[in-house]
Amino acid sequence: MASITLLATEKLTRTFGDFTAVDALDLTVEAGEVFGLLGPNGAGKSTAIKMLTTLLPPTSGDASIGGFSIRKSPNEVRRIIGYVPQMLAADGSLTGYENLMLFAKLYDVPWSQCRQRVLDALAFMGLQEVAGKKVKHYSGGMIRRLEIAQSMLHRPKLLFLDEPTVGLDPIGRKAVWDHILELKNQFGTTVFLTTHLMEEADKLCNRVAFMSRGKLAVVGAPEQLKASLGKEGVSLEDVFIHYTADRLESTGAVNYRQVSRERNTARRLG
Numbered sequence: 001m002a003s004i005t006l007l008a009t010e011k012l013t014r015t016f017g018d019f020t021a022v023d024a025l026d027l028t029v030e031a032g033e034v035f036g037l038l039g040p041n042g043a044g045k046s047t048a049i050k051m052l053t054t055l056l057p058p059t060s061g062d063a064s065i066g067g068f069s070i071r072k073s074p075n076e077v078r079r080i081i082g083y084v085p086q087m088l089a090a091d092g093s094l095t096g097y098e099n100l101m102l103f104a105k106l107y108d109v110p111w112s113q114c115r116q117r118v119l120d121a122l123a124f125m126g127l128q129e130v131a132g133k134k135v136k137h138y139s140g141g142m143i144r145r146l147e148i149a150q151s152m153l154h155r156p157k158l159l160f161l162d163e164p165t166v167g168l169d170p171i172g173r174k175a176v177w178d179h180i181l182e183l184k185n186q187f188g189t190t191v192f193l194t195t196h197l198m199e200e201a202d203k204l205c206n207r208v209a210f211m212s213r214g215k216l217a218v219v220g221a222p223e224q225l226k227a228s229l230g231k232e233g234v235s236l237e238d239v240f241i242h243y244t245a246d247r248l249e250s251t252g253a254v255n256y257r258q259v260s261r262e263r264n265t266a267r268r269l270g
Contacts, residue, residue: 082151092136141172
């Protein structure tokens, strides 16, 4: 059965003054796969995600998602994607159920379907028992699962996850991994994620792309990329170092912003 390309970028580029954050990015994501965008701090991953989710306009180039251009048809793109950012996307003063009902309204889910979709999302993410508790009392893993549930209420074709398990302990991390794989296997959801955890990428992703200094360095299945080094016992971390080590230098400002964001995210999920 032929694969269907759900996302394709064409020379996607974003500059900030004289600095090129994403440089002529060309990649494709097939329907039903989990695709990982990896790279060191300042590589351009977050900028790429912001463009693909229509939060940031490209300087040049384009991308299509489900046949819709992110430049020409951003509203149509937003209707078929979900997005879970690093930063907090749930209201701690509301219960899990109330958060989901609010997001169902924001996503224009028909009122007659809202309650059932919320109940289904709570059940799928294993949050029924805490649905009536305020989110400020949730663990980090529960918050992450709630945020994924929020992003799935309108049944998107493509789900973007930016560092989905940053700051979580191993138990919380495994729970999120299991649910991401279940989304793919049970609903055929296509997942596009960024992560600094090579174990996470190896566990979840059908294919990964490594970026460095705004450019695409290499794309392939984790096993293929490990085999490309021609040695025994190679890990995905070895692949990361091999393809990006010569470009790891980046500006201090970019590193500071990235580290600050990651630590803030880890703090609120901790």
